[in-house]
Amino acid sequence: DVKVTQSSRYLVKRTGEKVFLECVQDMDHENMFWYRQDPGLGLRLIYFSYDVKMKEKGDIPEGYSVSREKKERFSLILESASTNQTSMYLCASSFRGGDMAKLFFGSGTQLSVL
Amino acid sequence: RKEVEQDPGPFNVPEGATVAFNCTYSNSASQSFFWYRQDCRKEPKLLMSVYSSGNEDGRFTAQLNRASQYISLLIRDSKLSDSATYLCVASGSARQLTFGSGTQLTVLP
Numbered sequence: 136d137v138k139v140t141q142s143s144r145y146l147v148k149r150t151g152e153k154v155f156l157e158c159v160q161d162m163d164h165e166n167m168f169w170y171r172q173d174p175g176l177g178l179r180l181i182y183f184s185y186d187v188k189m190k191e192k193g194d195i196p197e198g199y200s201v202s203r204e205k206k207e208r209f210s211l212i213l214e215s216a217s218t219n220q221t222s223m224y225l226c227a228s229s230f231r232g233g234d235m236a237k238l239f240f241g242s243g244t245q246l247s248v249l
Numbered sequence: 250r251k252e253v254e255q256d257p258g259p260f261n262v263p264e265g266a267t268v269a270f271n272c273t274y275s276n277s278a279s280q281s282f283f284w285y286r287q288d289c290r291k292e293p294k295l296l297m298s299v300y301s302s303g304n305e306d307g308r309f310t311a312q313l314n315r316a317s318q319y320i321s322l323l324i325r326d327s328k329l330s331d332s333a334t335y336l337c338v339a340s341g342s343a344r345q346l347t348f349g350s351g352t353q354l355t356v357l358p
Contacts, residue, residue, distance in 0.1 A: 225292060
């Protein structure tokens with residue numbers, strides 16, 4: 136069965152902390168994504184990676200960075216967490232080919248920054 | 250204007266009813282379209298792709314109108330388990346997936 140695993144379901148951090156969100160997929164997918172989901176705003180793309188060590192900025196990359204050292208793992212880093220980064224973070228993956236838009240999501244990390 | 254717009258609802262319908270959601274997209278270069286379903290406090294899951302000729306999967310029918318730039322989802326004989334938020338997605342590429350904000354459906358007993 137297809138699986139995208141996010142390391143934490145809930146996280147509480149303080150303003151200014153460095154935060155790491157980890158995501159692992161077991162489907163050998165080339166593409167991996169980080170989204171955040173906020174009420175009324177839907178899912179917004181933060182970063183996208185189409186291969187190991189490759190990354191592209193999404194629509195809202197400010198305040199975030201990513202790392203993809205291995206194909207199965209895609210990490211989202213908040214360099215200095217701020218209260219406006221309180222959100223639900225969703226990792227997703229897909230194949231590069233014709234099914235690239237068929238995303239498989241992890242169960243999400245609800246991050247609260249105090 | 251949002252690139253993908255949906256009526257947020259909520260739609261409250263009785264069991265057995267037929268309900269339809271529409272979604273409009275602004276990027277005429279969008280090539281692929283999908284409906285995702287998201288249960289409360291869960292991740293989105295792919296419900297179905299939307300093909301130009303329209304397609305059906307059991308009680309669910311999806312339609313695409315490229316001229317008017319909208320897609321629709323029809324649910325027949327609604328079940329309690331259909332209660333969820335339905336997300337419309339338009340895609341030009343993996344990088345250009347655009348999600349709507351979702352339409353909330355509650356099926357009442």
